[in-house]
Amino acid sequence: MHHGLLLKVETYFSAGEVDPARVVGATAVVIDVIRATSTIIEALAAGAQAVYPRLSSDEAIELANSLGREDTLLCGERRGLRIEGFDLGNSPLEFERERVAGKRLVMSTTNGTRAFLAAEDAERVLAASLMNLSAVRDEVVGHEHLVFVCAGKEDRFSLDDALCAGLIIQKLMGTMGRGSVELDLDDASRSAVALAKVYEPNANLLRQTAAGAALVEVGLAADLQLCADIDRYRLVPEMQERMIRLPDEE
């Protein structure tokens, strides 16, 4: 019998489920398809310097002031819409190069921000969405302990985030087949893979999720098209000391 590397994979379906002690030493992959991680990927791809996730709008404002307001933008949403007085909301479509290139973005969102902070004790904290599935797979393929932290929606399961985790795990399983690496999946990870077998990730599916339907309701359906743009980028943002950046573009 051949014993190769055992890769342990765990999935949390909402930020509220995460026990911070259990991510220590692991590589955490934070997922908020609709929309925080999609927006972060889009913003960094458009040349933003860094994204600073903060829980409350007060903390966000305070940090923006201390960073200096001239090259800092305040971004975030409550109930899907831009926080009053903030520069930008949480719509990836807003984060165009001419607005965000070279800027620091302080960001406060309902679920995504919490997911990043719940994961911050991990050895590495990466950001994933449908927009960078393959790049994330390539980045984590050698890691021995992976924890997917789905943002979820108000402490509950989100189909979009769980499906995204399942698609990455499925890609890892494809890679594994060729090597001597075995995957040890927990209940939630196995269920995420089942979702990847059953559901096609596209804008139509996103519209049917709780998070997607809520966006449609506030007139932001166009965001879903971008959030569903599979492998739009080959970038993996990484958080270090509460600052999310592209590691290769210092």
Place this chain on the structure above:
Amino acid sequence: MHHGLLLKVETYFSAGEVDPARVVGATAVVIDVIRATSTIIEALAAGAQAVYPRLSSDEAIELANSLGREDTLLCGERRGLRIEGFDLGNSPLEFERERVAGKRLVMSTTNGTRAFLAAEDAERVLAASLMNLSAVRDEVVGHEHLVFVCAGKEDRFSLDDALCAGLIIQKLMGTMGRGSVELDLDDASRSAVALAKVYEPNANLLRQTAAGAALVEVGLAADLQLCADIDRYRLVPEMQERMIRLPDEE
């Protein structure tokens, strides 16, 4: 276009997720495949009078004393094993007719008990496991708002419980196709259905779940065979005032 009855279906993947206010007016279906609801079904089928779920072992002991110890049994587990000083653990195999017929069972388990109490504000609270899938489907088919409360495992997702919910929803969808009833599934319910499409409910699958593997580890693998006995009974236990009984066998 034909508009029939819309049946709203929600699923909570762990007891900790439940917002008690959101189950008010609904029919709650509590699921703890490994093992509380399987054990409760087995116990009531074996002639037990009623099961009284209680959170702590102290509460359980106090209630057993006030009910009168001669026809009351104390049942429950911590880490899978019988609570010290209790009459029975939480293994369905222990609940044989000669031990439990006519008895009141006061029960304290790690996850299942919490799920029942999280659901207690619902209009009706039913108990489901793989052992009574079809009976539960028949019982809830006309109800307008169903909430599946999966016990989960220490506030996390359990594959066995989610799969059980998915199997019941799938059976409902089969029924629906012939009538004028439409199902409105939330993200978690749709994901549960995906599980039902991908996974076969059997003892082998149960052994691979976190809850099942923990049982195997403490020498209780035999329980899983019984927990996986699909439609073993046509009974639906129901909780009223923190007392779970078979409504038709007063």
